[in-house]
Amino acid sequence: MIPEIGQFAMILALALAAIQTAVPIVGAHRDDAAMMGVARSAATGQFVFVAIAFGCLTYAFLTDDFSVLYVANHSQLSLPTLYKVSAVWGAHEGSLLMWVLILAGWTLAVARFSSGVPDAFAARVIGVLGFLSIGFLAFMILTSNPFERLVPAAADGADLNPLLQDPGLAIHPPLLYIGYVGFSVAFAFAIAAMLSGDLDRTWAKWTRPWTTLAWLFLTLGIALGSWWAYYELGWGGWWFWDAVENASFMPWLIGTALMHSLAVTEKRGLFKSWTLLLAITAFSLSLLGTFLVRSGILVSVHAFATDPERGYFILAFLGIVVVGALLLYAWRAPSLDSDVGFALLSRETFLLLNNVLLVIATAIVLYGTLSPLIYQMMDWGKISIGEPWFNFAFLIPTVPLVILLGMGMHAAWRTQNTGTWLDVLKLPAIIGVVLGIVVPLFVYGRMSVMLAVGCIAAFWIVVSSLVPIIRSLRREKGAAGITRSALGMSVAHVGMGLFVLGVTVVSAFGVESDRALSPGASTEVAGFEFEMRGLNNVTGPNFTAIEAEVEIRKDGEYVGTVRPQKRQYLVQKSPMTEAGIRAGLDKDLFVALGDQLGNNAWSVRIQYKPLIRFIWLGCLIMALGGLIAISDRRYRVNVRETAKRKDPKAQEAAA
Amino acid sequence: MKPRQQRMLAVGLAVLGIAIAAGLTLRAFEDNMMFFVEISDVVAGKHPSERNFRIGGLVVGGSVHREEGSLDMSFEVTDTACTVPVIYSGVLPDLFREGQGVVAHGRMGDNGVFVADKILAKHDENYMAPEVAESLSKHQQDIQAAVARGTEGCNPDDS
Amino acid sequence: MNRFILPLVIVIGLIVFLVMGLQHGDPRALPSPFIGKPAPEFELPTLKNPEVVIGTDNFAGKYTLVNVWATWCVMCQAEHGFLMDLAASKSIPIYGLNWRDSRPDAIRWLGRLGDPYIASAFDPDNRVGMDWGVYGAPETFLLDPEGTVVYKHLGPLDPAIWEREFLSRMQEASP
Helix, strand or coil: CHHHHHHHHHHHHHHHHHHHHHHHHHHHHHCCHHHHHHHHHHHHHHHHHHHHHHHHHHHHHHCCCCCEHHHHHHCCCCCCHHHHHHHHHCCHHHHHHHHHHHHHHHHHHHHHCCCCCCHHHHHHHHHHHHHHHHHHHHHHHHHCCCCCECCCCCCCCCCCCHHHCCHHHHHHHHHHHHHHHHHHHHHHHHHHHHHHCCCCCHHHHHHHHHHHHHHHHHHHHHHHHHHHHHHHCCCCCCCCCCHHHHHHHHHHHHHHHHHHHHHHHHHHCCCHHHHHHHHHHHHHHHHHHHHHHHHCCCCCCCCCCCCHHHHHHHHHHHHHHHHHHHHHHHHHHHHHCCCCCCCCCCHHHHHHHHHHHHHHHHHHHHHHHHHHHHHHHCCCCEEEECHHHHHHHHHHHHHHHHHHHHHHCCCCCCCCCHHHHHHHHHHHHHHHHHHHHHHHHHHHCCCCHHHHHHHHHHHHHHHHHHHHHHHHHHHCCCCCCCCHHHHHHHHHHHHHHHHHHHHHHHHHHCEEEEEEECCCCEEEECCEEEEEEEEEEEECCCEEEEEEEEEEEECCEEEEEECCEEEEECCCCCEEEECEEECCCCEEEEEEEEEEEECCEEEEEEEEEECHHHHHHHHHHHHHHHHHHHCCHHHHHHHHHHHHHCCHHHHHHHC | CCHHHHHHHHHHHHHHHHHHHHHHHHHHHHHHEEEECCHHHHHCCCCCCCCCEEEEEEECCCCCEECCCCCEEEEEEECCCCEEEEEEECCCCCCCCCCCEEEEEEEECCCCCEEEEEEEECCCCCCCCHHHHHHHHHHHHHHHHHHHHCCCCCCHHHC | CCCCCHHHHHHHHHHHHHHHHHHHHCHHHCCCCCCCCECCCCEEEECCCCCCEEEHHHHCCCCEEEEEECCCCHHHHHHHHHHHHHHHHCCCCEEEEEECCCHHHHHHHHHHHCCCCCCEEEECCCHHHHHCCCCCCCEEEEECCCCEEEEEEECCCCHHHHHHHHHHHHHHHCC
């Protein structure tokens, strides 16, 4: 009964989404307040019904209702409760339901927190979001129904893929999707602005906090996914340039470009058409990512079960949305050319370069991701692109990007006096170069060109980003020395610097070695001694495991003990490696059990990963920066002011 | 210079930089591209000699040998028509098993042995790398034809 | 050309490319190598009685369905009801290939859900599965009276697929 309620709720949500699309957009066109008013209530109703559907599916998992095919395929009686919940979004159908729920959630948030936006504009935004909901709800109902029954019911389920039975992976998809789907808001704002023809800079101002919010969730989601891959896929890499990873990374890159170009559009009224295009592109890449992941068109370790029908559906929907948006763009954008000047040395120039470089980086990732498909279609052979290519090609736009980052932060809008600019940059540059050379040479004892470039860039960004914070702290104690917006930017850039430092150091000094170890024996890797103390049998809720106890020493001194496991999951009968990691801010020591070599010996993979935590810490700080920027009172105050004045033009004049 | 000219100059420089970078990138692309070669083609000698490539197929039952207590091992991979011996030293993926699909990265040694530097097995029970599946189904045809002709086994020159 | 149309042109190009990619990469569009070939020969003990051996010889003489199944495969259970109906209609003999499974589990499974098979061959270590090119369960082969594979279906069966892919092929051959 409950699954049928869920299914019925999905259909009702689809009907509401249709109302939410048609009525407000027509209403906005006719300037009919009653019709526009439908937007908010339809959005609320749609969210409620999608939430009911999601709740029904969760209930089916929690009650082990194996008469639901999706539950029988992805759960099992002895699966721990946490994973019964996360199994809801552990495969295609359920994760799609979560996607729709999140889209409805964003729509609801827009409906609730857009009281400062003119009604006609809000109605259009909500209408566009409703159209996106229609597409995904229809996709789910027609091709991927999570409530499909299994008759007769199974006695027990097939269990969740053991790789997904992990707390990190339980929360990674929700965060990632909140980010991914969140770009739909910027997209809807752009479309609404183009529909209304009201393309002054206010739409940029309204869009900014939403874009930053989506971006910060995507940052967290990607970082969490990378962390999961590091410890759960078992072999210690943190980024594989896998098609599915790239699918989430491309919207991130364009989303980052969008955040920066929105700043220019809002502050200076420049780059208007470019910003619109980025807003369309960011969400289009989210859709493209969904297509790549769910159509089975690309080979990936993460890909969902393949089904070409689904591929055609998403592609058709993607085509309608993106082609429609770009047609609108081709019609509206030509009228937007404004020729407000700016000097070569100005913040505008740096942000322009930022955008160009980020777009190039995206193009590289897109090309690398699609090239196996291109080769296959041209009958040039079946190829795969090695990680080294991505690593190299990606550096070409990103090295200048990070170096320019530290400079651009200190350039003023419109024009910047060269002398004062150089004065500000002098100190960070000196500190950056000194630290960038000293740290690798004296802490890690080696030097190379790439290493110097990476470390100098990292310290340069960190110090340069700290300058505004330090200055404001020194000049005015406490009070509003620095806006939240500027503080957020500085913090995010510090995070970026730490990230670059982590990547550089771990790439240059990380050590990875496969060894044979038997109880009582020890081996040395990167100056650490790893001794296998023993092997034990362990039993988990739905697996049995062999656990090794490995003691780590340095120069005879005890460092720590790790317990890597080789698990055997009982239902899927598949083995899984659980790495033993001694984590630290300065380094990780990583031991993974391979297989039995005979003679009581095991193959083990041992890794020394200096500063690898900086990679995820950097992302965390970037996201924190985003959060600080959103909390800027500018956004809130203006919302209230506009609400009072009910006239966006007056508000713009005041700004 | 007027701002507009300055901007054009900046854009010009950027384009030049991009052109150089694109050249470098494409070169690197050629170097890092790895072809998938079917086992029958490997046996026929139709594989890159100076660079790494990938092979894929099924691990032949009973062919996995390791030296006691050592990381060195050997096994055979088949596309059901032809078979290539592989040597490898290191940790194997979790789902590496006899009779199961496997993909190996590496290059051909002098003696007809594939020296693998990376072994990948499928990620879950129901997944097989599509290129492996395709290669298998293609050569299964050969086995049928070979059976019909009365000569079973590897005829690499046919393909 | 208007530069604002450029993104549109690029995107349409990309979409055309992806459509072609979907057609090209569609694993179901690949012709199965077995079609039109005699089914690979085998002999295996039956599931319910290890003493009894069945093999390709049992299939000769009329249209036969060979269904690959396992207890760990949920989709097999999803199609099981349809197989039971099909067996009850006596329109075609159905044999099973119990694949990478354990004997007691499999017998219990049939006991619980019913047994649509005339007999199931027991292939715990994928020996025959490999010869037959089994990618995963469920998978169903349609053999004609000469023992030639007429069709192979990946994934669960349902009445629509049965009518569209199987019945049509059987009727085509014997008008």
